[in-house]
Amino acid sequence: MEITELDKKIVRAMQDELPLVAEPFKLIAEEIDSTEEEVLSRLRLMQETGALRKMGAVLRHREVGFAANALCVWVVPDERMDEVADIMCRHMAVTHCYDRNVTPDWPYNFYTMIHGSSREDCEAVAEQLAQETGVTQRTMLYTGKEWKKTSMSYFV
Amino acid sequence: MLELTDLDKKLLNLLQGKLQLVSRPFKLIGEEVGMSEEQVITRLQLLKEAGYIRKIGAFFNSDELGYRGTLVALKVREGLMEETALFINQFPGITHNYQREGEYNLWFTLITPNERLRQDILGQIGALPGVEAVMDLSARKKYKINVQFKLK
Numbered sequence: 001m002e003i004t005e006l007d008k009k010i011v012r013a014m015q016d017e018l019p020l021v022a023e024p025f026k027l028i029a030e031e032i033d034s035t036e037e038e039v040l041s042r043l044r045l046m047q048e049t050g051a052l053r054k055m056g057a058v059l060r061h062r063e064v065g066f067a068a069n070a071l072c073v074w075v076v077p078d079e080r081m082d083e084v085a086d087i088m089c090r091h092m093a094v095t096h097c098y099d100r101n102v103t104p105d106w107p108y109n110f111y112t113m114i115h116g117s118s119r120e121d122c123e124a125v126a127e128q129l130a131q132e133t134g135v136t137q138r139t140m141l142y143t144g145k146e147w148k149k150t151s152m153s154y155f156v
Numbered sequence: 157m158l159e160l161t162d163l164d165k166k167l168l169n170l171l172q173g174k175l176q177l178v179s180r181p182f183k184l185i186g187e188e189v190g191m192s193e194e195q196v197i198t199r200l201q202l203l204k205e206a207g208y209i210r211k212i213g214a215f216f217n218s219d220e221l222g223y224r225g226t227l228v229a230l231k232v233r234e235g236l237m238e239e240t241a242l243f244i245n246q247f248p249g250i251t252h253n254y255q256r257e258g259e260y261n262l263w264f265t266l267i268t269p270n271e272r273l274r275q276d277i278l279g280q281i282g283a284l285p286g287v288e289a290v291m292d293l294s295a296r297k298k299y300k301i302n303v304q305f306k307l308k
Contacts (some may be wrong), residue, residue, distance in 0.1 A: 017212060017213050018175070023179055023180060024181065026179070052214055055177060055215075056171055057211070059208055059210060064160070085297075095301070095303045101296060106293070111293075141260075153248060
């Protein structure tokens with residue numbers, strides 16, 4: 001979709017926290033000199049076209065009992081990519097699935113982020129994915145120190 | 157620390173899935189879980205203060221807004237991890253920067269509005285004394301982004 005100047009204003013006002021008040025979109029609208037109806041209708045359009053990929057909450061995974069996470073990377077033959085992705089995406093424990101470029105140093109082209117309560121949990125999910133897809137070549141990159149974790153600020 | 161009640165879990169499971177684009181979204185959620193609008197708002201405020209919630213709000217798709225994102229992996233020399241990681245953190249377009257086990261030991265995501273800025277940032281990082289190798293692992297296709305933790 002074409003992103004209008006109004007959309008940019010909405011994105012700027014909306015990309016942090018949604019105010020925890022009864023009428024949050026009215027408050028946002030007042031901030032940017034628009035109306036609640038207009039803000040909601042643009043957001044609905046952005047949602048339909050995919051520019052707004054989620055409205056809702058993201059939890060702090062460690063605090064809610066998902067202490068371990070690993071980026072599990074796979075070597076998937078290009079011709080099997082869609083089929084394999086489909087199987088892996090179905091798992092709740094897998095939050096991200098991306099097909100990525102390879103380099104001469106790095107043959108892995110499919111990336112899954114796996115969350116679990118422990119390392120054993122993550123290993124079990126990876127093993128299950130391997131069995132269901134028949135993809136054998138993989139490596140687990142466990143997350144160590146998180147130096148930075150923020151949301152993007154667009155149009156600033 | 158505040159313990160999660162069964163009602164909290166129900167509320168958070170629902171809210172992770174979807175907040176409706178309507179005038180009074182918290183009233184709607186309250187109706188589904190059997191709480192008043194005011195109770196929902198007060199409880200969410202508490203859960204947020206207790207550190208369970210990273211963000212309630214909108215998550216945009218960078219591609220659709222004209223930005224481009226990538227994942228970059230670095231081989232960082234022993235002893236130079238901290239200064240390398242802190243240098244990388246300074247760029248607003250770098251939203252995640254994690255140490256990982258393995259030969260490539262520092263991984264970050266970069267979102268940029270244009271190619272010039274992207275090249276400039278990657279050039280500066282590649283020139284750091286701690287950086288032995290850089291891999292730019294751009295996505296060819298995004299199949300799934302859905303961060304939801306089912307609380308039981």
